[in-house]
Amino acid sequence: MNYYYIETFGCQMNVHESEKIAGILEEKGLTRVSEASLSDVVVFNTCCIRDTAEKKIEGNIGELKALKRARPDMIIVISGCMTQQSGRAEALKKRFPFIDIILGTNNQYELWDKIERLISGKKKLISIDDAEKPPISEDVPICRTSFPNAWINIMYGCNNFCTYCIVPYVRGRERSRDPELILKEITAATDSGYKEITLLGQNVDSYGSDLASGMNFYKLLERIAGIEKKFRVRFMTSHPKDLSEDVIKLIAEHKNFCKNIHLPVQSGSDSVLRRMNRKYTKKRYLELIDCIRKYMPEAGITTDIMVGFPSESDEDFRETVDLVERVRFQNAFTFVYSPRKGTPAAAMEQLPPEVKKARITELVARQNAISDEISRDYLAREYEILVEDELDGVVAGRTDSGRLVRFPGEKSDIGKFINVLVTKNKASSLYGERV
Numbered sequence: 502m503n504y505y506y507i508e509t510f511g512c513q514m515n516v517h518e519s520e521k522i523a524g525i526l527e528e529k530g531l532t533r534v535s536e537a538s539l540s541d542v543v544v545f546n547t548c549c550i551r552d553t554a555e556k557k558i559e560g561n562i563g564e565l566k567a568l569k570r571a572r573p574d575m576i577i578v579i580s581g582c583m584t585q586q587s588g589r590a591e592a593l594k595k596r597f598p599f600i601d602i603i604l605g606t607n608n609q610y611e612l613w614d615k616i617e618r619l620i621s622g623k624k625k626l627i628s629i630d631d632a633e634k635p636p637i638s639e640d641v642p643i644c645r646t647s648f649p650n651a652w653i654n655i656m657y658g659c660n661n662f663c664t665y666c667i668v669p670y671v672r673g674r675e676r677s678r679d680p681e682l683i684l685k686e687i688t689a690a691t692d693s694g695y696k697e698i699t700l701l702g703q704n705v706d707s708y709g710s711d712l713a714s715g716m717n718f719y720k721l722l723e724r725i726a727g728i729e730k731k732f733r734v735r736f737m738t739s740h741p742k743d744l745s746e747d748v749i750k751l752i753a754e755h756k757n758f759c760k761n762i763h764l765p766v767q768s769g770s771d772s773v774l775r776r777m778n779r780k781y782t783k784k785r786y787l788e789l790i791d792c793i794r795k796y797m798p799e800a801g802i803t804t805d806i807m808v809g810f811p812s813e814s815d816e817d818f819r820e821t822v823d824l825v826e827r828v829r830f831q832n833a834f835t836f837v838y839s840p841r842k843g844t845p846a847a848a849m850e851q852l853p854p855e856v857k858k859a860r861i862t863e864l865v866a867r868q869n870a871i872s873d874e875i876s877r878d879y880l881a882r883e884y885e886i887l888v889e890d891e892l893d894g895v896v897a898g899r900t901d902s903g904r905l906v907r908f909p910g911e912k913s914d915i916g917k918f919i920n921v922l923v924t925k926n927k928a929s930s931l932y933g934e935r936v
């Protein structure tokens with residue numbers, strides 16, 4: 502066994518979990534390849550947040566059948582959120598009998614053990630730990646793939662049960678990592694040259710609520726601010742019900758914290774927010790935005806918005822458009838509500854698809870126009886860019902506020918902070934030149 506291939510679907514949490522899966526395989530001497538057909542182990546790390554994600558993954562799993570027929574000793578592993586839904590692992594195995602190993606969201610660290618057992622016994626294996634609070638697996642090797650950014654988990658799971666969301670069912674309740682281990686990981690990453698840390702959690706603002714030590718997100722950030730090195734710190738995701746003025750102030754005051762907040766609003770209608778179990782109102786959300794802008798006038802604020810939640814009326818939707826116009830988000834990830842089996846909203850009365858479609862089209866057009874207007878504010882100004890990527894003599898990197906800027910450069914610029922004057926705004930991308 503020499504080669505492995507991983508395909509990751511879904512969010513940054515999954516991107517990072519794939520880095521752990523890669524870490525396990527590399528530790529055993531396997532090398533990554535960029536095509537499934539060339540590999541001995543194929544891993545699909547899956548997502549189930551929306552039906553579109555699941556349909557796409559099912560299609561891709563189906564395509565593995567021919568590969569497996571040509572190479573019966575190829576090991577096919579399906580892991581992550583999709584497998585963790587009730588009854589789903591068995592259904593997957595039935596529909597795609599060529600799958601060898603299925604690992605739930607808390608079982609990925611068992612990968613090598615399962616591969617060995619498969620080889621010795623030729624048995625298909627399913628391992629799904631559906632405890633509410635499975636223990637955190639520390640000491641899993643990580644093969645980072647996002648230089649100069651290092652993803653670092655601060656917590657796992659979610660306690661919020663927004664009525665549309667499958668995450669609490671597939672990732673269990675909130676478990677916070679030991680702050681000392683988080684700080685050790687940050688120090689190790691920055692010591693080895695990483696220039697950006699992104700703290701990951703489903704609801705980072707409630708970090709520590711399950712720890713006996715009285716630790717919380719503010720205190721964790723204070724400790725991180727105490728590390729005397731130049732690197733950027735981002736985090737995701739914040740919840741509007743929990744993001745505090747103290748945290749906002751701390752981010753504003755410390756140079757290492759990026760002035761970039763992702764704050765999913767979901768809807769601008771109080772009645773929809775109530776039915777979503779979001780626990781804040783439009784007024785409260787707008788106050789939070791004012792608070793962020795009071796301390797950080799230049800902050801890049803981004804959000805997630807959903808249209809077509811059950812019983813969302815035209816009036817409700819107008820409230821969402823009104824909120825988007827008032828806040829003027831730098832960028833918004835917009836979604837059509839997708840019923841998820843087992844969640845309360847899936848049992849509510851659904852809207853017709855054409856209503857959802859008309860709303861998403863209008864929302865996207867409005868937000869694109871706003872994002873474009875905001876882009877113009879960047880023109881003729883200078884920014885410090887952390888370079889992330891290079892293609893054909895053009896590098897791409899982000900401002901502190903999270904905007905991507907492209908300018909001429911080379912591979913060796915990746916991981917460097919470079920001052921750039923923004924000169925052009927084309928098709929919602931920013932371009933610039935070194936100063």
Ligand code: 5AD
Nearest residue numbers: 665666765805806836837838839841
């Ligand atoms: N349908 C559509 N979008 C969803 N999201 C979460 N669950 C669903 C669903 N059932 C969106 C939310 C969340 C983002 C990660 O995905 O906007 O913030």
Ligand code: SF4
Nearest residue numbers: 659661662663666668
């Ligand atoms: Fe899902 Fe809500 Fe938890 Fe986010 S906070 S993961 S939307 S239940």
